[in-house]
Amino acid sequence: MNHAIHFGTIGIICKKSIPQEVEKLKRVLAVLEKLGKKVMLDKHASIALKKKKEGFSKLEICAQADMIVTLGGDGTLLKTARCLSKPETTVFAINVGNLGFLTEATLKDFEKKLKAFMKGKFVFDPRSLLHVTLRRKNKAIFESLALNDAVVNQGSFARLIKMSITIDDLPAALFKSDGLVIATPTGSTGHSLSAGGPIVHARVGGFVITPICPALLSMRPIIIPDERTIRIRVETERREEEIKIGLTLDGQNTIGLDFGDEIIIRKAPQHLDLIRSLDRNYYQVLNQKLHWGYEE
Numbered sequence: 001m002n003h004a005i006h007f008g009t010i011g012i013i014c015k016k017s018i019p020q021e022v023e024k025l026k027r028v029l030a031v032l033e034k035l036g037k038k039v040m041l042d043k044h045a046s047i048a049l050k051k052k053k054e055g056f057s058k059l060e061i062c063a064q065a066d067m068i069v070t071l072g073g074d075g076t077l078l079k080t081a082r083c084l085s086k087p088e089t090t091v092f093a094i095n096v097g098n099l100g101f102l103t104e105a106t107l108k109d110f111e112k113k114l115k116a117f118m119k120g121k122f123v124f125d126p127r128s129l130l131h132v133t134l135r136r137k138n139k140a141i142f143e144s145l146a147l148n149d150a151v152v153n154q155g156s157f158a159r160l161i162k163m164s165i166t167i168d169d170l171p172a173a174l175f176k177s178d179g180l181v182i183a184t185p186t187g188s189t190g191h192s193l194s195a196g197g198p199i200v201h202a203r204v205g206g207f208v209i210t211p212i213c214p215a216l217l218s219m220r221p222i223i224i225p226d227e228r229t230i231r232i233r234v235e236t237e238r239r240e241e242e243i244k245i246g247l248t249l250d251g252q253n254t255i256g257l258d259f260g261d262e263i264i265i266r267k268a269p270q271h272l273d274l275i276r277s278l279d280r281n282y283y284q285v286l287n288q289k290l291h292w293g294y295e296e
Contacts, residue, residue: 007090007118011040011065013058013080015072015097019048024096024107028071031111035118040065058083066090067275073097078250081129081147084270090124092117092275101189101289104276117275124273125280127186127202128226131268132249136261145268146249148187152232152257153179153212154245160215161245162235167228174235175219179212182230182265189290191251197221199292201282207265232263 010032018025025048032039046055061068062083067090070076077093094110095103105113116122132150134142154161160176183192188200188208197210198221207230210221224230234245237259245257257263286292 007037007067009038009040009064009066011042011056011061011068012045013042013061013068013070013072013076014044014048015076016044018044018071021096022048025049025071027107028069028094028110031114032069035115045071059085062086062089067092069094070103071096073100074102075252077102078147078252081127081272082145082250082253084129084145084272087269088126088271088273090273090275099289101285102186102274104274104280113277116277121278123276123278123280125202125276127272127274128184128205129268129270129272130182130184130207130249131266132247133264134247134255134257134261135264136258142255144249144253145270146187147184147272148190148250149181149183149192150263150265151179151181151191151248151251152234152245152263153248154243159243160236164233164235165209166231166233167224169229169231173219175211175214175216177211177214177219180232181208181210181212182232183208183210184226187250189286192221195221198223199286199290207267226267230265232265234259234261234263
């Protein structure tokens with residue numbers, strides 16, 4: 001329980017399609033206003049509510065709000081995480097999407113949980129993030145955070161990619177595969193799991209390195225400490241007309257890769273504090289969402 005936490009200003013970050021489900025947004029907003037909270041609406045919420053004033057950007061909300069309420073699914077939470085600027089950010093995720101593996105509440109129980117949280121009846125579920133830098137010709141051209149993973153792939157093009165990996169400047173691997181996933185423990189239940197990687201508890205401090213369909217069958221997934229620095233170099237050359245290799249973050253943002261590009265992955269200085277009910281059971285969530293742990 002965290003009685004000392006003061007959630008005076010609440011930011012609302014919504015999924016893009018919230019204007020089509022505006023009544024759900026109105027319900028959440030009404031509860032927050034009844035609790036006497038100052039609310040910062042994002043641009044999607046402002047449009048949905050037909051406000052004259054343009055809403056705040058995700059970056060502004062992440063920088064100013066004491067707590068962020070996300071209204072969507074896991075995708076909305078992932079987009080929010082990539083905008084973090086403060087060392088730690090508290091998020092209460094309400095699921096109005098599909099799977100909602102990372103979310104805490106539904107529209108049926110969010111009001112009860114929110115009122116309990118305001119009384120200090122909650123626990124923090126801290127989640128680490130990746131800090132990803134792309135260097136081309138010894139110059140950083142792109143930087144971003146990622147909550148789930150960083151993935152090197154080439155879509156549906158069936159041709160192997162040659163890559164090398166160094167860990168803390170120590171040569172670790174030179175291999176060919178369809179791609180590569182570097183995941184946080186949070187992301188271990190996403191793309192990495194589909195590629196044959198392990199489920200890693202969120203409290204474990206590690207990175208999961210999972211090759212996608214490697215040519216070398218002994219190139220199995222590995223978990224390394226998250227204080228390490230991972231460098232991935234693209235060793236494959238492609239002609240201009242061929243399908244490009246890409247770096248995708250959290251399954252949402254993609255940037256093209258060239259021969260010789262270097263992807264540097266470290267643990268981000270920021271972290272995300274998901275707010276949870278006192279009776280939250282991680283293994284029960286695995287069972288309910290992924291059908292892990294029990295036979296039918």
